[in-house]
Amino acid sequence: MIQILQNFGNFEAFFTPAIMLEDIYIGDVFDKNGNLKTDVKRNDDYQILTLINREECFNYELSDFLPSELDPKKPGLLKNMF
Incomplete structure (x- = not known):
């Protein structure tokens, strides 16, 4: 998605790394120590996009x-x- 936006030209933005967890996991996703259980599917390839100067659009x-x-x-x- 970000690459598609960049095809339209340069824009100012903040990019924040994000981790997506499988939302259909049954049970607690964290162990008793607060760590994510190893059998919970996750994707570390996401980023949150916050546009700067958005009033221009x-x-x-x-x-x-x-x-x-x-x-x-x-x-x-x-x-x-x-």
Whole structure:
């Protein structure tokens, strides 16, 4: 997914490593010491993407929003976004 976004051009973002655990595992996924059990399937290849300067892709004319209390020039509470 990130590679697809990068094909559209450069963008600023934070990338945070994430571990995905199998959500259909029956029982406790951690042992009594708090360690993940070895038989729980996991995938370490995920990253969380947090875009920076996301207001550049925000359509101020078509979106329904209230301005941010911290910076009224930026969107705050979104009701409908385009």
